[in-house]
Amino acid sequence: MTVATGQCCAPIAREPLSETDAAELAVLLKAVADPVRLRLLSMIGSHSGGEACVCDLTDAFNLTAPTISHHLKVLRTAGLIDCERRGTWVYYWIIPAAVARLGALFTPLAEPATT
C-alpha cells in the first residue's frame, strides 16, 4: 500500500533535527533564500581568486548600491561571507564551512531507492 518513493538518504532525512539545530540552520537558509543573494553568493565564489570587489557586484544588477549592500550585509551577518576594505573598495569572499554546512544537510549519502 505504500507509495513512498524510497527513503531519502540526506542527513535531514536520517533523524529528526533538534530545535537548536533547526533554528541555526533556518538562519543560514533564510539568508540564502533570496534570488539576489543566491546570485551574489555565486558571483563572489566564482570570481577570479575567490573574492569579488563590491564594485563588480553592484554593476551586475539593476539595483541600487544600498540595496546590494543590504543583501551583502544579510549574507555576512549569517556568516556565509566575509569582507575587507582595501583602499576605495570592499572585497567579499565566501566562508566555505558555512556553505558546506548547508550542503551536508541536503546531500544524499546514497542514491535514493527507486520503486
Place this chain on the structure above:
Amino acid sequence: MTVATGQCCAPIAREPLSETDAAELAVLLKAVADPVRLRLLSMIGSHSGGEACVCDLTDAFNLTAPTISHHLKVLRTAGLIDCERRGTWVYYWIIPAAVARLGALFTPLAEPATT
C-alpha cells in the same frame, strides 16, 4: 594581500547562477528556511518506512493542527514533500530529488583549500 580562505568548490561558487535558476532555488530555500518546516522535513524523512502520518507530526510540536498543516502545505507547494490520504489520516513523504537539488548547490566538490 589576499585574505580569501581559498576558493569554495560548491557549485554555487563555481559559476554565477542565472536569474532563472536563482529564482527557482530561492523558492525551494524559502520553503525550508523555517525551523518548524526543517524539523517536519527531518521527521517525515526519518520516519519508519520513509513516510509519516500527520497525526505523528502534530503531536511532536507545541503548535495547533492548522499551523502544522500550513507548514506542510508550504513544503508540498514547493515540491519537497508529497502526501496521500488513507482512511482517517494523511501520510507524507519526502521527494528525494528536490532535497538533492538543494544539496547539489551547496556541497563542495573537493575539500576547501586551507590557508
